[in-house]
Amino acid sequence: MTAAVAQHTRRLQELGGGDAGQYGGKSTSLGELLAADIPVPPGFALSTTAFHAFIGEAGLKETISQAIAGRGAAADMDGMTAGARTISEAMRGASVPDTLRAELASRYAELAEATGVAEPPVAVRSSALGEDSQEATFAGQQETYLWVRGVQDLCDAVRDCWVSLYSPTAVSYRAQVGQAHEEAAMGVTVQLMVDAERSGVMFTCNPVTGDRSMVAINASWGLGLAVVGGEVTPDDYLVSKVTREVVRAHVHSKACEYVPDPSGRGTVRVDVAPERRDVRCLDEEALAALVAIGRRVERHFGSPQDIEWAIARGGGELPGDLFVLQSRPVTAVPKQASKQQAAGSAISLVMGTFGAGSAGSGTADSAGSDT
């Protein structure tokens, strides 16, 4: 593809932090990870211009402003839900502009060429503006389409991501934070699919205690949907960053998993065979590999990260087997640690232990700071 034709898309590795405003947080952070040699499945990103082109060409601007005009207050949930539905239906009825379709086809062909598969499966995800910023994270407010094959399905999935911008949840969230609906836009990330045998989430701190010397890992069988969606109680590991020691390994019964649909398109939720449910899904070696990657990602971004990862089934189209699918800063890390013990001289801290500190406070039961 020549640069002249690429109006709305870029390869992930061509993105950097400055592109977040156009491509969204997810795509740009993946670009940064690739630049830092973190294993990320290859792919490309759609700019917000693609979204605007779609809205413009399909004549949807009017529909949007009419459907939710003046619905700023969070109180009117029913009205907002109805408006959101109207917009979604109109969007689904429209198709992706031809120029954009051609551009997507060309990008998709690059992935096909790289893998040697005619219609390689891809993951299509929303890459919302501001979604990944530390202030505005709202859990789960994002769309993902997995195991998408072929240009037509790709175009449909991209459009469906855009539709999610007007889901009732998203609309009510914007209303709550006082963001204008007309200004809403998003990027989209398209990546080669990892046929995950195991997957999950990793925090490069303990999200409950805020301990930055720990990496907390949740893992389950199959694609990450089950863990992220809270459909299984995943295996739960806590590993020391400093020594790679596994401080905690709670193995839970993992009753279901998401696997590629036998048709080759989409995913399907299946029961995990009873004998596999209680099997620990990450051994020490896999944990060590995850922690090593986690530390690199954290060092790159300079703050604790919330990372989605997957370990590919053997014999997939991708080399290696451990992949980072997404990384974003951990929000809401408890700060009780620094609060409870303000920096002071060593001797004054020791005096505090004996209840002879300047503030006269003893070793107040430190752990359970009730809110």
Added chain:
Amino acid sequence: MEGRTLVTATTSAFPSPYSIESVPGCEGWEEMYPYYARFDERRRETDENRFWFWNSMHFPVPMPAFDVICIDSPYQAVGSWQNRVFAVPPAMGIDYRIVNGYVYISGNPVTDPEKIAERAGFFQKRAGYYYENWDELYGKWRTKMEALIAELGELQVPDLPEYEPDDVAFGDDRNTAFYEVLDVYSRALRMGDLMWQHHFEFLLLGYGAYGTFVEFCKGHMPDIPDQHIAQMVAGIDVLLFKPDAELRRLARLAIETGVDGSFIEGRTPAEIDAELAQSDAGRSWLAELEKVKDPWFNMATGDGLNHYYCSWLDDPSIPYASLTGHIAALHAGEEIERPTETIERERDRLAQEYGELLDEEDRKPFQDLLDLSRTVFPYVEEHKFFCDYWFLTRWWNKIREFGALLAEHDFLHDAEDVFHLSRHEVACALDELVLSWATGGQALGPEYWPPIVARRNEILERFAGWSPPPALGVTPAAITDPMTIMLWGVTTERVREWARQQDGGRELNGAAASPGTVEGLARVVRSVTEIGDIREGEILVCGSTSPAWAPIFSKIRATVTDVGGVMSHAAIVCREYGLPAVVGTGRASSQIRTGQMIRVNGTEGIVTLLDGDQAQ
């Protein structure tokens, strides 16, 4: 702060100390312990409203009557330093009581703020002096301890001869045996007291400095394993490693001089010695071993403040087993030396990496506390060797010598029986013994003491089959006594755990997903279509949540789910909203009913069903 008193609760998870029945067949057991060690009716009002925990760390087995001295002396000593010398502001000393042979303890708090402030003045000055001059003071301490151990070694328990030697008649300043026996016994007791006094001189301050470092690390890195903290502080060249280092050297020597063949697994130390004694090489190896024994064989065979534990000198089976093991390892080509360089590198790497994980402003206190901990740590480790092992094993043996003297004169069947008498009873028996020796009259002791010993022996055997509850009395709202936390690791969490074990099915455990504790009415929601039913201030109880549930999180006070980990949707959203959450309880939505009063502790991952009696 609402004070450091152990807050009185109306109900307690633990039994009243006055409700504990004597173990069947042990009625009247109290007579073998001091009157002040009982839960006495005349102190009931106070004692029943305190929190007592079983000191299983120091007294894991039922106390023989004599061994009570190792409760009295340490608590006299620790209280003196803590309360009267350093005046630790919020905590005086430790009281103890005995129930069915087991020792329960409870700290005495200082609650008056003025008093605390007054004590803080003393503490800062006096403790500050110790920290500033630690190395010098500790050097003096070692000299004192070594002198005391030497003095104990010189203490001779005299015989009671038919006729006193000529010396007594013709020499100057000679004492008769009656005086010597009584004098040596009381000096032995006083030496024990002195050892305990030395034992606690540095202990509080040493543990306090180290404990502060531990707290600092855990405050900033709550999940740091204790082991890593210890590794950062621990000395490289530690006295307690010396005995085994000597054994490794002797193992090499045995191989070099060709006597290693005598060390065969299954042989007793006596059998090995006998074979070694038959060759020159063997005899010279034994001579080398003799040199090592003092002091390094003064290790104890176990931990605990009672007479059951002896030293390697008394029972060499442990060091001989080590020797045999080292020799076998050397033959197998294994490296048996402690890799001190690796340990040192790892210690520095841990300190550096943990330091780097901290915020800039926390790095200096971290380093200073680490340095202070490393300064005090030799004492923390070494006092055990000097006091608990070296002195105490020899001291018990000295008491055994008095037992032998009493047994020789039929006051006891066996020297070991002396431990069934209290120290005062032993003094009393010795009094009668020297009296009857002096007068030539008939002693009652041989009739009087053996039945008492037999009865107590039987009682202790029965006590050994009883399971003492972890705690007695009132459940404290929080443990705030720094000594209890520091020396016994008895924290609020630990006590809650104990209480939980007593409690039975009123609790659900799950992952501590979002910190904080609240109480409220439960709302069990089985699907997203029911979320409209939720009322302001209720606690959401459900299978799991998804983004579709978003609107309700501003209404509820906490969340409990059946499935999910600390990174599930419910957990993430609750942390965003600052709501306590316990996830992955397995059965909350089936166990809890809508409208039921529950407590969600998201810090520890516990959901408590409060319905009925406690709902207020």
